[in-house]
Amino acid sequence: MAHRKVGLECSRCGARNYTVNISAKQASERLELKKFCKHCQQVTLHRQTR
Numbered sequence: 001m002a003h004r005k006v007g008l009e010c011s012r013c014g015a016r017n018y019t020v021n022i023s024a025k026q027a028s029e030r031l032e033l034k035k036f037c038k039h040c041q042q043v044t045l046h047r048q049t050r
């Protein structure tokens, strides 16, 4: 299975805080995860950037 690396961007401040490896299947839909943003100092929704 092919995997690709994508960035996760804070939906609140726009900082790219994480990179994750996802499968090609997952890449077809936009990944959204709740993660801690050090800039916002709280857990925010992070979206896939590419």
Ligand SMILES: [Zn+2]
Pocket: 010, 011, 012, 013, 014, 015, 037, 038, 039, 040, 044
């Ligand atoms: Zn943020």
